[in-house]
Amino acid sequence: MNVLAEHRVRSTSTECPQLWLSILKKALLALFAVHSVTAKNPRDNFCRRFAHQTTVIDDKLYIDGGWVNFDGFAQDHLNSSNTWLAYHDLNKTVNRGGELWPDLNISLNKNDSIPTVHGGVLWGDDVNKRFYLYGGEWNLGYSQEPYHILSYDILYDKWDDFGTPNLKPPPNIASYGAGVGVSQTGMGYYYGGWISNASMSGWTQPRKMSSSFYTYAYDTNTFTQAAVPDKSPRAEGAMVWIPVGDYLGIIVYMGGMVMPYGNDTVAPQPLDEIFVFDAAGNSWSKQKATGQIPQNRRQFCIDVAWAPDKSSFNIYLWGGLSMPPPVVNTTSFADVYILTLPSFTWVKVYPDHHGNATLPPEYGHYSSSCNMIKSMSQFYVIGGTYSDTDACDLAYIPWAQHNLWTGTLNNAGDNDTYWALYNPNVTSNVVPIDVYSVVGGNKEGGATLKSPKDGFDVGNRPLMDQLGKRPSFPQRTPTREITVPTPTPSKTDTPQDPSDPALSTGAIVGIAIGSVVGLTLVAFVCFSIRRKIVRRREARRQSQVTQVSYSGYSGYSGSTAGAMSTILSRHASMGRWTMRSGPESPPPPCELPTQPDRDMAVISELPQDRMYHGEREYEGMDTKEDAVHPDGVPSP
Missing domain, CATH: 2.120.10.80 (Kelch-type beta propeller)
Incomplete structure (x- = not known):
């Protein structure tokens, strides 16, 4: 399973929903990880x-x-x-x-x-x-x-x-x-x-x-x-x-x-x-x-x-x-x-x-x-x-x-x-x-x-x-x-x-659920820190706008920088999509590693020997x- 990308938008009006969407995605990944951990194999099952x-x-x-x-x-x-x-x-x-x-x-x-x-x-x-x-x-x-x-x-x-x-x-x-x-x-x-x-x-x-x-x-x-x-x-x-x-x-x-x-x-x-x-x-x-x-x-x-x-x-x-x-x-x-x-x-x-x-x-x-x-x-x-x-x-x-x-x-x-x-x-x-x-x-x-x-x-x-x-x-x-x-x-x-x-399936599931809860707590901390950083940036921005307006009133000729553009790029070597932003990067996200599911196909019956027998085999x-x-x- 590829790692899901976290799409970050710099606008404070959409940042909270996007962050919680990211948390939801990571929770789903954790649930998939539970499936992967508990997928059966010929050693343990x-x-x-x-x-x-x-x-x-x-x-x-x-x-x-x-x-x-x-x-x-x-x-x-x-x-x-x-x-x-x-x-x-x-x-x-x-x-x-x-x-x-x-x-x-x-x-x-x-x-x-x-x-x-x-x-x-x-x-x-x-x-x-x-x-x-x-x-x-x-x-x-x-x-x-x-x-x-x-x-x-x-x-x-x-x-x-x-x-x-x-x-x-x-x-x-x-x-x-x-x-x-x-x-x-x-x-x-x-x-x-x-x-x-x-x-x-x-x-x-x-x-x-x-x-x-x-x-x-x-x-x-x-x-x-x-x-x-x-x-x-x-x-x-x-x-x-x-x-x-x-x-x-x-x-x-x-x-x-x-x-x-x-x-x-x-x-x-x-x-x-x-x-x-x-x-x-x-x-x-x-x-x-x-x-x-x-x-x-x-x-x-x-x-x-x-x-x-x-x-x-x-x-x-x-x-x-x-x-x-x-x-x-x-x-x-x-x-x-x-x-x-x-x-x-x-x-x-x-x-x-x-x-x-x-x-x-x-x-x-x-x-x-x-x-x-x-x-x-x-x-x-x-x-x-x-x-x-x-x-x-x-x-x-x-x-x-x-x-x-x-x-x-x-x-x-x-x-x-x-x-x-x-x-x-x-x-x-x-x-x-x-x-x-x-x-x-x-x-x-x-x-x-x-x-x-x-x-x-x-x-x-x-x-x-x-x-x-x-x-x-x-x-x-x-x-x-x-x-x-x-x-x-x-x-x-x-x-x-x-x-x-060593561990029962129930214990593994319990650990995974606990991991999801822990992930949510960590994400909440990240969210809180991020919100404080965003507030400080907003305060600085408001201060800069006030200064620009005052300078303009006094005849000062200047302008603020335009909105930073966001460029979507494909990182082939990593096998995932990421977002690139301008000179100022957002706070680092709290990443969740994923465990790929084993490619295991299952069938209910095997083909019979069509030229000889019809009895149920295997x-x-x-x-x-x-x-x-x-x-x-x-x-x-």
Whole structure:
């Protein structure tokens, strides 16, 4: 909100009304400031978040875009655009409801020139201390401008625009595709997704699924359209990078939906068909997986941890939205599976480990984010939305942070408790007993099952060879000077527990109203002082008029100065209008600083997937009182 100008008129006949008009304006500004102070944000008014994009760099988990539900969601059902760029500091824990969780900072720079999107990806570059935003649908209507390669500079808290992609024709920008960024090789990958006028400026066709696969080289700012596994469009699946094969490693893609018949018929991409991309060879393989195959799903999240000796690579899958057929008795999922390579074996680990138990429907959720943190010791889930309840996230107090131990509780290797409190001091990874009981070896590795149980599919000898290689990846050199700026104290250094807030909304409103009263008193004092000054000037003026008249009577030839002119000028640099007067300026006004309102748009419903489902999406989760599952295991 721009500062309102105070228009001052030198005439004593209009000065009092103008001054009180100014006081009224300032009072209104104060009321707007109350609104600004009490406007909800994802730190202080959190209920749940979803469809965001994340990356981890230097033990900070960055969260961009997506949707946020604030407290009161059960009544208002509003999905608010998350215009904040935030991060969880994985090395700094704070008390949240009696537990220690990584702190949340929402003060990073993100102005209106940076689009807020959902269903995109952040390609992280740990070497150059930045990440790139790719894909996603604009939260507020249509995509308003052609895609530019936008990168957030972590060191200097600013965004850089690297221009439009140098690919001809330009990439078709999509949302809810599969993406992964790889710091070790300096590459970003994105496959499939939905193309629409919300994801791509100038798109005039109906929303459709993409069959394109793009790569992006960080250091050269170069896009490439890479090979695809087939011509079938795909969306809402997921991919990870694994350090095997040649110098660029391999990409593993799974799940989501596919259009296999060349028309608009959508089918699930079965999770027993795993696609592998040889990044150096620009070629794909498809391999059949066995074991406890997860039910078909989309909008789930995955990440990978490997054994200390790299004898097995274990991809953790969490949650997701049901994708029939077959029809299951749940809309979304709250289970965890591990796909272990190179044996391509699925292992169910939660709930009930290898059994068939499921959780009640209200626990199922999707559109979460998953990241391996602390040297792959922990699998970190942020948020998600729920299909069977309007309640807030079970972990709404710690901002929907959910922690799974990849080697089981504190990575003991032989423990079977997966979901447990975060611990920043554990920085080593081991294999869980659910995996090494299937592939052999122990928690340190030593897997003996090094190929699929029934062998590799026909024609997959190159894939077998790639999975047998353990390359050393060259050390990347930063392409810019990397300095570590002196840290400045954060506004969130000492956050409060929600059960013991520093200030309630009522207190804030009371302070604001008190400020208005105080402002009025100050304005009254200003008015009184100003009136005295005006009276003195009037007295001097009358005295001068008397002297002039007397001098004229005696033959004196003279005149008084004319009325001072007032010139209206626009101060562009200040963004406001002010008044300039003649040589004698009026008494200084009593100024009121204003606080701009946060640009936060709110919608009541999100667009449905018009080509597949019509069920209501983006629902809630359970309350904190139900934070323990029926089996006694802490809730994810």
